[in-house]
Amino acid sequence: MGLRVDLTFDCVAAGPLAQFWKVVLGYEDEPPPAPFATREEWVASFGEPEEGEGGGAWLRDPAGVGPRLVFLEVPEPKVAKNRLHLDVRVGRGPDAWARVEAKAASLVAVGGRVLATVAGHHVVMADPEGNEFCVAA
Incomplete structure (x- = not known):
């Protein structure tokens, strides 16, 4: 299996930032991994979130060429x-x-x-x- 690079961004608000980068790059939301029907179900499979742990958003290049983008909410400011x-x-x-x-x-x-x-x-x-x-x- 070949290597790939994902880019992960710590951020304040994952949803709005992911929406912005979808416009920038023409990306789309990445579906949850099998067998999960939703991202929420997948996230819940990890158990209760840590204090201060926020949401996330996952994007992919529809052509499968560009890197996957991940936006994770963190409590500390940039x-x-x-x-x-x-x-x-x-x-x-x-x-x-x-x-x-x-x-x-x-x-x-x-x-x-x-x-x-x-x-x-x-x-x-x-x-x-x-x-x-x-x-x-």
Whole structure:
């Protein structure tokens, strides 16, 4: 069996953050593992949650190419800049910058923020919880 990489994000509100990243990447909710009918049933199979343990959300690439994304609610707030960020690539070509700008604008409409623009190259953004990422060709 080959290796794969999942990306797990600690966050304050898993549901809304997962919704944002579904728009960013075109991902979908990942179904629960068999034999569970719902994620809630799967989570309950682990027993009572620890104090301060929150919910979660699981996303997958419908094409099966990109990494699985997991959002887990934690009680502590983010205190420093992330040491890792994602680059969302929209593709190269003659209209690449227009696609970068359009993608950035669509993400602002669903809760993202533009932090900086390097014209003709990339847009630095933040998701609703302040995690930085770039939109680039």
